Structure formats: structure tokens, C-alpha cells
Amino acid sequence: xxxxxxxxxxxxxxxxxxxxxxxxxxxxxxxxxxxxxxxxxxxxxxxxxxxxxxxxxxxxxxxxxxxxxxxxxxxxxxxxxxxxxxxxxxxxxxxxxxxxxxxxxxxxxxxxxxxxxxxxxxxxxxxxxxxxxxxxxxxxxxxxxxxxxxxxxxxxxxxxxxxxxxxxxxxxxxxxxxxxxxxxxxxxxxxxxxxxxxxxxxxxxxxxxxxxxxxxxxxxxxxxxxxxxxxxxxxxxxxxxxxxxxxxxxxxxxxxxxxxxxxxxxxxxxxxxxxxxxxxxxxxxxxxxxxxxxxxxxxxxxxxxxxxxxxxxxxxxxxxxxxxxxxxxxxxxxxxxxxxxxxxxxxxxxxxxxxxxxxxxxxxxxxxxxxxxxxxxxxxxxxxxxxxxxxxxxxxxxxxxxxxxxxx
Numbered sequence: 001x002x003x004x005x006x007x008x009x010x011x012x013x014x015x016x017x018x019x020x021x022x023x024x025x026x027x028x029x030x031x032x033x034x035x036x037x038x039x040x041x042x043x044x045x046x047x048x049x050x051x052x053x054x055x056x057x058x059x060x061x062x063x064x065x066x067x068x069x070x071x072x073x074x075x076x077x078x079x080x081x082x083x084x085x086x087x088x089x090x091x092x093x094x095x096x097x098x099x100x101x102x103x104x105x106x107x108x109x110x111x112x113x114x115x116x117x118x119x120x121x122x123x124x125x126x127x128x129x130x131x132x133x134x135x136x137x138x139x140x141x142x143x144x145x146x147x148x149x150x151x152x153x154x155x156x157x158x159x160x161x162x163x164x165x166x167x168x169x170x171x172x173x174x175x176x177x178x179x180x181x182x183x184x185x186x187x188x189x190x191x192x193x194x195x196x197x198x199x200x201x202x203x204x205x206x207x208x209x210x211x212x213x214x215x216x217x218x219x220x221x222x223x224x225x226x227x228x229x230x231x232x233x234x235x236x237x238x239x240x241x242x243x244x245x246x247x248x249x250x251x252x253x254x255x256x257x258x259x260x261x262x263x264x265x266x267x268x269x270x271x272x273x274x275x276x277x278x279x280x281x282x283x284x285x286x287x288x289x290x291x292x293x294x295x296x297x298x299x300x301x302x303x304x305x306x307x308x309x310x311x312x313x314x315x316x317x318x319x320x321x322x323x324x325x326x327x328x329x330x331x332x333x334x335x336x337x338x339x340x341x342x343x344x345x346x347x348x349x350x351x352x353x354x355x356x357x358x359x360x361x362x363x364x365x366x367x368x369x370x371x372x373x374x375x376x377x378x379x380x381x382x383x384x385x386x387x388x389x390x391x392x393x394x395x396x397x398x399x400x401x402x403x404x405x406x407x408x
Contacts, residue, residue: 164205
């Protein structure tokens, strides 16, 4: 949700001729992050279905599940760039990177818990910030790995994570609130931990796939047009292959009938709603055939691969577009450079529940006010307010490790 370091890990040691490419790359990454934020805002505020046709709206079809996946993927890209980019830090520098990431994870978790204290019992949105802190903690052991190792871990967890959710979800204690706050953490720490890792809206054991894939992508030379095009083409292919595989499993191979047979409390229309709108609140677990679906927030192997594919596609397209139309991307990029600030403000405004009667109006208010603030702040102050606070604390933790090395 926020970039963690200099836009290009190797830029400080590059020659001056590489600087323009680095700036374009930063704009593309921030623009992709801004698009993910726009997607989340639209999903939170605008209707998910058309009251006349009862079909899913365009914005829901485009962004539900995919926006959160894109955020997590870009978080991994940011971690890679902040730990050396294509030249992975080693030794004490990597230890320092981990210390900074630990500080960042704790602060984001605390911020999310505090914001959730204002969440209504039936929230209009599920806050991802607390989960984000957990994602960063889970990523700590993987920060030093190569692209090949990261992709291998991501592929393995794309299978293992959904299996754990499917197998452990029914036996773990169900969570009481969708947005756990300080009170839930203190009174029900075990239930809250299970929610953050397995049973919640963004389970850490599956969303780690996006972070690891993003880490691998961030280790590539993202300033190269060939890499950018490869991300777009490869991402589109992966997303298409995942959707096609799911369709083959569910229809020609009889998966839908097996789902209905194992879940007599569901009708064919109920299954269709899960495929289009996602589970409410968790995916059924009566049969392993549920792992063949790709609906939003289903966290199945094919859904995870589809999320990685669409995320890579969006990032590749934004990087390519930034090469030719950097100025046109300014509002998105400015918003994408301070998503922690804007997302936090969006949640707090959303919890007031003023948007229910006029969703289109309030969507425009959130988007235009957020983008306007981002552009003005970015031009006059640079880094976003919350990004500045968290970034300084993370750098302090990182510098402490490096100073200890000099003094030893």
C-alpha cells in the first residue's frame, strides 16, 4: 500500500544517464498503486450490482478482489526496491532492511488497529491495514531470496495457503468482527491471530503469495521496456490461463455439480453468486472442489494466480504508459505515492456512513478530494504525511543496525 524506499534500488549507484528511466519507473509504480486505491474506493462505495438487471456492475467486475491483490503485489515490489532492487543487499545491510521493515510492520499494524476502533459493527469496508502489518512480518524471512527462489515459494504457497485455509478454517474459532481493533487483540488474541492468518478477509497464508511474487518482480530491471512488456504479456497470459482452467474444471469437468452435491443448502444461483460476488463471509468447505473457483476474495490457488497475473498486467501497462505519458499519470501517481495516508482517511470517512444514499456523489468526493490533496501535497511537501512518519521510524530502525556495525 505504500512504497518503502527509493524508487529504484540501484539508482544511487547508477550513472546520471539512467535517472530519467528511474523517474519514469517510479511514476509507473505509483500510478499502479493509485489505480489500486481507486479500485478499492469504488468497491467500498459504489453498488456491486445493478438493481434492474441484478448483474454485477462494471467496477465490481474489474476491481473486486483484484485491487487488494494489486496492492499486496506492489507492496512486494516496494520491499524489493527498498532492499537493493536488482542488487540484493547482503550481510548487515540486509539485517538493517529487516529491522526497518519490522518497525514499518508494527506501526502499520498499530495504525490499522486504532482506525478499526471507529469501525461500525457491520462495516462498509474491510480494513486491510492490520493484515498489511502481518504480511510484512511474514515477508521478513524471504527478503534476501533470488527471483527464482521467490517464484518457487510463491507457487508453492499458492497451493499450500488455500489448502490451509480450507482445512483449518472450519476448526479455528470464528472471528467476531470483520475489522479487529485494539479491544479484540487484547481480549481475544488467539482468535484475532487466526483471523489475520487464516480465517479473515485477507488471510496472511494466502496473501503472502502476492508479496513474494511482487518481491520477485521488484528484483527485475523494471526500467527496461522489455521487462515492462513481459510483465504485461505474461500477466495477461497467467490471468487468462487461470480463468480458463477454472471454467474447464467447473463446467466441462462437472465441478459445479460436485459443489451442489456436497452443499445441499446451496442452489445453482447461490454458487453463481459466490463466483461473481465472492463468499459471505468465507468460502464453503464441504468439498475440495471449492478450490477450483476464482471469485473475488475466494483465495483459491487459481484465484491467487489470477490476482498475480492481473497485478503484473496492470503494473506492466502503467510502466509502459509512464514512458510516454508521465504528466497524464500525475493524479494517479501522486495518490499512489501516499496511499497509506489516503486509504486511512478514506476508511475514517467511510465509517461515518454518509455515502449510502448517494454513492456516486460520495465516490466522486473521495476520489477528487483525495487526488487534489495528493497532487498539492506531493508538489509542495513530497512524501505523504503518514508515509513520512512511518518512513522516518523505519529509517531510524535501519540506521540503528548500521551504526551498531560501525561501532562494533
